[in-house]
Amino acid sequence: MSSVQVRRTRIAGVLVMEPEPVRDERGWFARTFDADLAREHGVRAEDFLQDSVSRSHRGVVRGLHVRTGEGEAKLVRCSRGALYDVVVDLRVGSPTYGEWEGFELSEESLRSVYIPAGCAHGFQALREPSDTSYRIDRRHDPAASLAIAHDDPDIAVAWPLPVALLSANDRAAPRLSEVRHLLGPALGAR
Structure with a gap:
C-alpha cells in the first residue's frame, strides 16, 4: 500500500507531502492525498471545494498570488514536468512574516505542498510543459484575488530561471x- 510522508517546513502551517510509490512491472501507484493524514497535521481536508490545473511553458512565472479576506488554502503538486514552487508568509503576526520558501515539485517526486x-x-515552470494541479478551499472570487510583484525586492524570491513570460496581471x-493594507489582520486567522 502506498504511503505519504508529511514534513513541516520553516514557515508554520506549510507542509510538504511526499508519497512513497509502490512499484512493480506495470509501473507504479501512489496515493497523492489522504484526508485522514491531512487532518492529523491540521489540514481541514473537508474544506477543499475545487480542483484546478494549469499548464505552463518553461520559464513562465505565475504569481505571487494571495487572496484577501479570509484567505485561501491550497494543496499544490506538479502532475507533469517540474516546478519551482514558492510560498510567501503574509500572515500578520507570524514570526516568518514576509519570508519565502521554495520547493521543487515534479512528476517524478509526486511531492505536494500545502499552503x-x-x-x-x-x-516557475522548470520544464516544457509543466502542469500544476491545485486543490483549493474557496470558490473563485476575482474581487478577492491579489497579485504581488514576483520580483519585489523586499521579498527577493530567487527564481531559478530567467523569467520567460508573465500574465498582464x-x-x-x-x-x-503597496498592498499590505489590503491584506488586513484577518488574513490567515482561521
Whole structure:
C-alpha cells in the first residue's frame, strides 16, 4: 500500500507531502492525498471545494498570488514536468512574516505542498510543459484575488530561471508594501 510522508517546513502551517510509490512491472501507484493524514497535521481536508490545473511553458512565472479576506488554502503538486514552487508568509503576526520558501515539485517526486490561508503562492515552470494541479478551499472570487510583484525586492524570491513570460496581471502587480493594507489582520486567522 502506498504511503505519504508529511514534513513541516520553516514557515508554520506549510507542509510538504511526499508519497512513497509502490512499484512493480506495470509501473507504479501512489496515493497523492489522504484526508485522514491531512487532518492529523491540521489540514481541514473537508474544506477543499475545487480542483484546478494549469499548464505552463518553461520559464513562465505565475504569481505571487494571495487572496484577501479570509484567505485561501491550497494543496499544490506538479502532475507533469517540474516546478519551482514558492510560498510567501503574509500572515500578520507570524514570526516568518514576509519570508519565502521554495520547493521543487515534479512528476517524478509526486511531492505536494500545502499552503495555508494567508500565504502568497507562485511558481516557475522548470520544464516544457509543466502542469500544476491545485486543490483549493474557496470558490473563485476575482474581487478577492491579489497579485504581488514576483520580483519585489523586499521579498527577493530567487527564481531559478530567467523569467520567460508573465500574465498582464502579474506584470502590473504592485510590491507588497503597496498592498499590505489590503491584506488586513484577518488574513490567515482561521
